[in-house]
Amino acid sequence: MRHSAYLSAATILLLGLISVYGKGFAAGNVDRGRDIYINAGCGHCHGTYGQGGGNYGGAGPKLAPNPLDYEVIQLQIRTPMGIMPAYSPTLLSDQDIKDISAYLSSIPEGKKAREILILNR
Amino acid sequence: MTKKGFLQNSNKEAFSLKRRELLRGAMITGATAYVPISLATPVSAKTKMQPSVPVFESADGEQTPLPTNSKIATDEKPSQIWGSDYMVDVLRGLGIDTVAMNPGSTFNGLHESVVNHAMVTEPRMDLITATHEEISVAFAHGYAKVTGKPMCAMLHSTVGLQHASMAIYNAWCDRVPVFLIVGAKLDSARRGYAVEWLHAVNDGAALVRDFLKWDDQPISLINYSESAVRAYKFSTTPPYGPVLLAVPAFLQKDPVAPDKVPDIPPLPTTTAPAGEPTAVKKAAEMIVAAEYPVIVADRLARTARGMDLLVELAELLQAPVIDAGGRMNFPWRHPLNQTFAQNDALAQTDLLLGLELTDFWGISKDRIPDTAKRISITTLDYYMKSNYQNFQRFTSVDLAIAADGEATLPSLIEHIRYLLSREKGNTRKKRGLELAADHKDALMRSREAAAVGWDNKPITTARLCAELYDKIREEDWALVSGTIFQQHWPQQLWDAKKHYQYMGDSGAYGLGYLPGASIGAAYAHKRAGRLPVAIGGDGDLMYAPGALWSAAHHKIPLLYIIHNNGGYHQETMLIQWTGVLRNRGMDRGQIGNVLTEPNIDFAALARSLGVHAEGPVTDPADLGPAIARAISIVKQGRPALIDVVAEGR
Numbered sequence: 001m002r003h004s005a006y007l008s009a010a011t012i013l014l015l016g017l018i019s020v021y022g023k024g025f026a027a028g029n030v031d032r033g034r035d036i037y038i039n040a041g042c043g044h045c046h047g048t049y050g051q052g053g054g055n056y057g058g059a060g061p062k063l064a065p066n067p068l069d070y071e072v073i074q075l076q077i078r079t080p081m082g083i084m085p086a087y088s089p090t091l092l093s094d095q096d097i098k099d100i101s102a103y104l105s106s107i108p109e110g111k112k113a114r115e116i117l118i119l120n121r
Numbered sequence: 122m123t124k125k126g127f128l129q130n131s132n133k134e135a136f137s138l139k140r141r142e143l144l145r146g147a148m149i150t151g152a153t154a155y156v157p158i159s160l161a162t163p164v165s166a167k168t169k170m171q172p173s174v175p176v177f178e179s180a181d182g183e184q185t186p187l188p189t190n191s192k193i194a195t196d197e198k199p200s201q202i203w204g205s206d207y208m209v210d211v212l213r214g215l216g217i218d219t220v221a222m223n224p225g226s227t228f229n230g231l232h233e234s235v236v237n238h239a240m241v242t243e244p245r246m247d248l249i250t251a252t253h254e255e256i257s258v259a260f261a262h263g264y265a266k267v268t269g270k271p272m273c274a275m276l277h278s279t280v281g282l283q284h285a286s287m288a289i290y291n292a293w294c295d296r297v298p299v300f301l302i303v304g305a306k307l308d309s310a311r312r313g314y315a316v317e318w319l320h321a322v323n324d325g326a327a328l329v330r331d332f333l334k335w336d337d338q339p340i341s342l343i344n345y346s347e348s349a350v351r352a353y354k355f356s357t358t359p360p361y362g363p364v365l366l367a368v369p370a371f372l373q374k375d376p377v378a379p380d381k382v383p384d385i386p387p388l389p390t391t392t393a394p395a396g397e398p399t400a401v402k403k404a405a406e407m408i409v410a411a412e413y414p415v416i417v418a419d420r421l422a423r424t425a426r427g428m429d430l431l432v433e434l435a436e437l438l439q440a441p442v443i444d445a446g447g448r449m450n451f452p453w454r455h456p457l458n459q460t461f462a463q464n465d466a467l468a469q470t471d472l473l474l475g476l477e478l479t480d481f482w483g484i485s486k487d488r489i490p491d492t493a494k495r496i497s498i499t500t501l502d503y504y505m506k507s508n509y510q511n512f513q514r515f516t517s518v519d520l521a522i523a524a525d526g527e528a529t530l531p532s533l534i535e536h537i538r539y540l541l542s543r544e545k546g547n548t549r550k551k552r553g554l555e556l557a558a559d560h561k562d563a564l565m566r567s568r569e570a571a572a573v574g575w576d577n578k579p580i581t582t583a584r585l586c587a588e589l590y591d592k593i594r595e596e597d598w599a600l601v602s603g604t605i606f607q608q609h610w611p612q613q614l615w616d617a618k619k620h621y622q623y624m625g626d627s628g629a630y631g632l633g634y635l636p637g638a639s640i641g642a643a644y645a646h647k648r649a650g651r652l653p654v655a656i657g658g659d660g661d662l663m664y665a666p667g668a669l670w671s672a673a674h675h676k677i678p679l680l681y682i683i684h685n686n687g688g689y690h691q692e693t694m695l696i697q698w699t700g701v702l703r704n705r706g707m708d709r710g711q712i713g714n715v716l717t718e719p720n721i722d723f724a725a726l727a728r729s730l731g732v733h734a735e736g737p738v739t740d741p742a743d744l745g746p747a748i749a750r751a752i753s754i755v756k757q758g759r760p761a762l763i764d765v766v767a768e769g770r
Contacts, residue, residue: 040707044694048768049574049581056461056609062570085701111575113568118591118745119614120568 033103036096050104067104205234205373211346214385215353217273221249221257225277227304230373252667254281258288259637261299266624267645271298278304279320287631292363293332294511295628298356299363307369331508334362343383350386359393359525360500396524404496405536411472414440420447421477425620427527439553441466449623454616456557476526482514498522567613580741580767586610592748601642602655606770633664640672643679654680660689672760673731680755683723683764688715690769723764736764
């Protein structure tokens with residue numbers, strides 16, 4: 001909870017960087033990206049499906065559906081804001097990040113909350 | 122489950138009536154001459170409480186029926202009284218109606234008195250058999266958070282208390298009243314073989330004294346009774362906390378002539394300390410002068426009245442409320458509840474009011490403007506110990522009112538109401554409307570986030586919580602588990618309006634809390650006919666799975682859902698995080714943190730302990746029907762468990 005201000009700032013920065021870097025392209029392997037996403041621990045904070053850690057504060061922001069561009073994701077992974085640790089190229093190669101980005105891009109919109117009856121109780 | 126069915130309220134009323142009658146009869150004028158309670162309050166159909174273990178019927182398990190012509194049960198004028206008979210009568214005089222225990226030779230005098238005296242005479246005590254002292258204390262912890270009053274956990278000396286220590290620490294950190302009795306073999310001349318020496322200690326309470334509110338080792342019955350009343354008084358005066366009496370075995374076992382039995386000291390009505398009037402007036406002035414006051418409540422609402430008062434305060438000010446979740450402080454769907462829009466509220470506040478806020482530093486550091494004023498109202502400012510660091514990081518505040526938050530709110534509200542009555546215009550109404558919109562937005566965001574991965578495997582934590590709520594929302598439900606490891610999805614998606622519907626978490630985040638605490642809370646809810654549900658981790662249950670047996674044995678209705686993420690998710694996350702920081706990678710972060718290979722068959726485990734169980738449930742489509750089936754079992758007065766394979770948190 002106490003780190004959520006950092007996280008919010010990081011999210012805002014990342015959103016802002018989209019306009020700087022423009023629309024990126026994730027030429028990655030979706031299945032491999034999913035495995036890396038899980039094994040690298042991304043889902044601990046950002047949710048298994050990139051849905052984020054909720055609104056309470058402290059957990060990671062929502063990543064999917066409609067993820068940020070590859071370049072922005074790479075920037076955050078290499079030089080993160082907030083409490084997220086920096087992943088060096090030794091730990092996550094650029095290709096790994098492309099694969100993660102591809103996985104996040106592959107996550108479908110899915111059902112809208114309003115279409116799920118029990119979410120509207 | 123009683124034969125009357127699941128939803129019944131008569132027991133609670135009978136219980137309250139019985140206690141009042143007892144206190145009126147025994148303590149109306151100062152110290153009252155001791156009369157064995159079996160004689161003072163004869164069995165009455167009107168006041169009879171249904172024990173969860175039938176006394177003269179064979180319960181499922183080891184119960185050996187007493188002969189119905191037992192002298193113990195029918196002797197109206199006992200020629201001899203045992204010290205421990207008197208001791209349990211003192212407990213009954215305090216209104217303690219339930220004892221949880223795992224047996225031990227250092228308190229077998231008391232154990233025998235509970236079984237052959239207190240369980241067969243009015244007002245009847247109930248005895249919960251636990252398979253571990255940690256469960257006994259956690260049971261009492263959960264019970265107290267529902268009823269607001271302590272029950273007794275009896276512990277074996279040395280080894281039993283050592284087992285119980287973590288659960289006591291949880292109760293201490295959670296500020297919950299628990300009445301502990303531990304046996305003591307003090308007289309070396311009366312110790313026997315080697316084991317009795319291994320289980321003897323001169324100052325056993327020293328082990329846990331750092332997280333007890335008070336303890337004593339009485340060496341006479343007068344000493345015992347006075348210390349019992351003192352302990353109860355301390356335990357139930359905010360800040361609540363666990364208390365302990367180490368009771369010598371000789372005192373339990375020695376006979377006492379009826380005319381030599383000490384009086385029972387009267388139990389005074391205890392009150393909570395309210396804030397000093399001048400300071401409360403000053404606080405009101407600061408709050409009314411603020412442009413954007415934010416209220417944060419943690420262990421504020423000791424009772425339903427506390428929640429009502431916070432609603433009154435918030436609505437009066439049209440101020441945002443952040444519920445830190447130590448108790449059920451504020452309705453989850455109230456428009457002023459900004460718990461899930463808290464960053465925005467904190468970022469613009471110019472005054473933060475912390476009510477029984479344990480971690481003022483955590484909520485305020487780098488989250489509120491440096492210029493914002495801070496007011497704290499908490500009992501922790503006048504009662505604290507130094508060794509264990511549960512007092513959290515020091516934070517300067519502008520006004521620290523050392524008082525109980527709930528007890529202080531009436532006068533604070535009164536002052537604020539007066540000040541507002543002199544105010545021109547009403548900017549607060551506009552703020553309230555904006556906050557209501559923010560609350561609605563946060564709810565929509567939560568629902569959209571919950572929809573992501575809705576049909577995926579592993580089941581999302583959000584879907585787990587949503588499916589559970591769908592099946593209980595029309596019931597008189599109570600969530601008896603914390604939600605931190607479920608990303609607070611219940612608070613995000615459910616609608617809780619009543620104080621008893623949530624009771625916070627463990628206190629010290631010591632794993633092994635939930636199995637015992639959830640059945641203790643469920644036992645308390647059973648008297649009111651409520652439907653208790655718990656969501657707990659697989660790792661947590663493995664600390665104390667024996668609690669499931671107690672739930673089955675005592676027919677405690679509870680739906681226990683295992684949020685099975687295959688191990689200790691938090692620690693996996695931290696090891697991987699550390700590995701990344703050290704540039705050594707994440708791949709080995711699972712080692713030491715997972716409970717797989719073999720996967721634990723929780724359903725089989727639960728069934729072996731007598732609990733209805735299903736699972737592992739891996740398909741989200743199967744979850745709702747499994748919950749519905751389990752609830753039908755719970756409604757029959759029995760515990761049920763579902764093992765749900767879900768994402769990490």
